[in-house]
Amino acid sequence: MSAAAEERSARAPWALTAPALMLFVGVLLIPLAMTVMLSFHDWGQYKGIEPVFILKNWHEIATDPYYAEMFWRTFRIAILTTFLTAVLGAPEAYILNRMSGRWKSFFLLIILGPLLISVVARTLGWALLFGGNNGLVNKLLMSLGAIRSPIPFMFTETGMVIALAHVMMPFMVLSVWAALQRLDPQIENAAMSLGASPATIIRRIIMPQIMPGVLSGAIIVFSLSASAFATPAIIGGRRLKVAATLAYDEFLNTLNWPLGAAVATLLLVALVLIVVGSNSLIERRYAEVFR
Amino acid sequence: MAYLELDRVAKQFGAQTVVDDFSLSVGKGEFISFLGPSGCGKTTTLQMIAGFLDPTRGAIRLEGKDLTAIHPAKRGLGIVFQSYALFPHMTAAENVAFGLEMRNVPRNERAERVRAALAMVGLAGYEDRHPRRMSGGQQQRVALARALVIKPSVLLLDEPLSNLDAKLREEMQIELRQIQRTIGTTTILVTHDQNEAMSLSDRIVVMSQGKIEQIGTPQETYEKPASAFVSQFLGKTNDFAGTIDRTVAPTQLVAGSWRAPAPAGLGGPVTVSVRPERIGFGDTGLSAKIIARIFQGNHWLFQCDSECGPAIVIRQNDGQAQPAEGDAVRLTWRPEDMSVRARADA
Ligand SMILES: Nc1ncnc2c1ncn2[C@@H]1O[C@H](COP(=O)(O)OP(=O)(O)OP(=O)(O)O)[C@@H](O)[C@H]1O
Ligand SMILES: [Mg+2]
Numbered sequence: 296m297s298a299a300a301e302e303r304s305a306r307a308p309w310a311l312t313a314p315a316l317m318l319f320v321g322v323l324l325i326p327l328a329m330t331v332m333l334s335f336h337d338w339g340q341y342k343g344i345e346p347v348f349i350l351k352n353w354h355e356i357a358t359d360p361y362y363a364e365m366f367w368r369t370f371r372i373a374i375l376t377t378f379l380t381a382v383l384g385a386p387e388a389y390i391l392n393r394m395s396g397r398w399k400s401f402f403l404l405i406i407l408g409p410l411l412i413s414v415v416a417r418t419l420g421w422a423l424l425f426g427g428n429n430g431l432v433n434k435l436l437m438s439l440g441a442i443r444s445p446i447p448f449m450f451t452e453t454g455m456v457i458a459l460a461h462v463m464m465p466f467m468v469l470s471v472w473a474a475l476q477r478l479d480p481q482i483e484n485a486a487m488s489l490g491a492s493p494a495t496i497i498r499r500i501i502m503p504q505i506m507p508g509v510l511s512g513a514i515i516v517f518s519l520s521a522s523a524f525a526t527p528a529i530i531g532g533r534r535l536k537v538a539a540t541l542a543y544d545e546f547l548n549t550l551n552w553p554l555g556a557a558v559a560t561l562l563l564v565a566l567v568l569i570v571v572g573s574n575s576l577i578e579r580r581y582a583e584v585f586r
Numbered sequence: 587m588a589y590l591e592l593d594r595v596a597k598q599f600g601a602q603t604v605v606d607d608f609s610l611s612v613g614k615g616e617f618i619s620f621l622g623p624s625g626c627g628k629t630t631t632l633q634m635i636a637g638f639l640d641p642t643r644g645a646i647r648l649e650g651k652d653l654t655a656i657h658p659a660k661r662g663l664g665i666v667f668q669s670y671a672l673f674p675h676m677t678a679a680e681n682v683a684f685g686l687e688m689r690n691v692p693r694n695e696r697a698e699r700v701r702a703a704l705a706m707v708g709l710a711g712y713e714d715r716h717p718r719r720m721s722g723g724q725q726q727r728v729a730l731a732r733a734l735v736i737k738p739s740v741l742l743l744d745e746p747l748s749n750l751d752a753k754l755r756e757e758m759q760i761e762l763r764q765i766q767r768t769i770g771t772t773t774i775l776v777t778h779d780q781n782e783a784m785s786l787s788d789r790i791v792v793m794s795q796g797k798i799e800q801i802g803t804p805q806e807t808y809e810k811p812a813s814a815f816v817s818q819f820l821g822k823t824n825d826f827a828g829t830i831d832r833t834v835a836p837t838q839l840v841a842g843s844w845r846a847p848a849p850a851g852l853g854g855p856v857t858v859s860v861r862p863e864r865i866g867f868g869d870t871g872l873s874a875k876i877i878a879r880i881f882q883g884n885h886w887l888f889q890c891d892s893e894c895g896p897a898i899v900i901r902q903n904d905g906q907a908q909p910a911e912g913d914a915v916r917l918t919w920r921p922e923d924m925s926v927r928a929r930a931d932a
Contacts, residue, residue, distance in 0.1 A: 503675040
């Protein structure tokens with residue numbers, strides 16, 4: 296190959312990716328950089344946004360316990376949601392994987408269902424199921440004697456966790472399922488022939504091998520739950536705010552864009568740190584299973 | 587008395603009968619191969635012995651006890667899977683130790699037995715490797731050690747060597763046979779490689795479409811195939827159409843211009859099958875023309891067009907002059923080198 300041709304072929308990948316790259320820079324990187332810059336600007340009730348460089352917003356977030364509580368609530372909800380999807384989703388994926396063809400596709404559709412239903416309809420459905428004294432779930436639990444008074448759903452963290460776990464479930468199930476696909480189909484028979492009981496097979500053979508799937512599912516669910524907007528907005532309203540709904544309020548109700556930008560930036564940075572950190576931890580811990 | 591006994595075992599999946607009327611008795615310490623083409627039910631039979639599948643009919647007995655009543659985890663059989671099915675998250679030593687752990691073997695004894703088992707398969711020093719970091723041959727050895735360390739009553743091998751390249755496979759065959767001889771474990775090997783079955787086993791069970799075609803020593807199945815299927819499946823063979831002529835006395839077997847005294851108990855149209863290496867060039871016999879002569883190192887391969895159809899002849903490269911392409915020859919063989927079966931299609 297001539298030098299010119301070589302140069303041309305070296306440039307080709309850039310030329311080919313240029314449109315996508317420009318879109319990425321244009322609609323993601325530039326607005327992101329502007330948001331970060333915005334978080335250092337000043338704002339006043341009457342003067343509006345002033346393009347200066349001050350740490351006022353960041354200082355407010357760091358010192359006012361309101362923000363600490365709100366961020367703590369955001370992550371608490373995300374962690375509980377992640378935990379719930381992992382505990383329910385991993386066995387669900389395992390059972391699904393053992394089903395025969397027709398049932399498998401039927402139940403897969405049911406699991407993917409929440410993604411196909413509008414967030415408003417889905418959340419209101421949950422609200423109806425609990426719905427104070429008359430909700431189906433509350434009635435059932437009370438008649439069984441499991442609870443004395445109805446579990447409140449609207450404007451509660453419990454409600455948010457349940458509704459979020461429902462819509463996040465497909466991500467966990469699919470992620471665990473992908474890990475299950477990599478399993479040797481004879482591996483359970485192999486363990487059984489060596490004398491392992493079904494419980495031992497799950498604990499010693501299956502669990503360690505699907506753990507990477509559970510953890511990567513957990514990362515997806517966690518980051519989506521921590522930055523979720525619609526579900527917390529409908530259930531929590533203006534009363535119970537999480538980071539995403541707070542940023543939204545600052546932008547659109549208070550019109551304090553710089554403060555909203557600071558909240559959004561902090562949420563982004565915290566999420567990136569958590570996701571990247573736990574991802575590299577997982578990869579190191581499960582190097583043998585991943586290879 | 588039979589050690590392991592399969593008594594008219596059958597397996598159906600829905601309406602499809604995959605294994606039918608399978609009866610076999612295996613002596614203690616014997617090495618048996620199930621040989622047959624893909625899909626003939628070898629794995630299914632093995633899995634019924636292992637207990638992963640329940641037979642639809644028939645009984646499986648080990649030392650006279652009904653094996654099907656025992657849960658697979660309690661049967662105490664050693665199994666090597668075609669894919670090895672090693673536990674990828676455990677080291678070689680942990681893989682081998684798993685069966686001992688399940689049997690609550692004390693830690694010290696366990697470590698000692700794991701070490702000995704890995705040494706036996708030639709993997710001393712590989713204790714801490716994970717399976718994904720091992721070659722196919724090494725993984726295969728770990729799987730073998732894992733199956734043998736529990737001192738199984740029967741060792742079941744499902745095409746354990748099919749993933750290895752030709753040279754490694756040959757090495758492992760020799761090693762497998764040696765290990766089996768040393769520890770004397772009753773072994774059943776599933777394979778579709780006739781060379782593997784012949785070089786390893788005491789007896790071969792030739793299967794086709796879920797049925798047993800023949801049970802016999804490698805020599806018996808090769809030299810006295812019980813059916814056309816067996817003679818075709820076990821190496822190259824020539825099938826010539828012949829007839830038994832009862833109009834002359836003594837009765838004669840005639841195939842083209844080749845003739846010999848007829849074997850007893852047969853009449854009418856027959857198939858004469860002769861192995862290519864048992865055919866020689868002579869002055870009388872089947873007349874044929876040599877179409878191609880192929881040199882293969884230690885032997886010559888001749889493709890001939892005979893009066894009874896195409897024929898293959900193999901001659902040792904013993905330094906003698908050999909006929910050339912285009913030569914007219916006469917093919918001849920000794921009556922004891924052929925097997926004669928009644929011809930169904932006539
Ligand atoms: N679970 C099943 N359901 C329905 N049919 C099956 C099932 N398992 C096996 N079969 C059928 O049974 C037949 C025998 O299968 P088996 O796996 O025993 O063949 P095999 O002799 O081991 O072949 P190979 O050499 O390819 O491994 C095949 O036709 C297969 O399609
Ligand atoms: Mg098979």
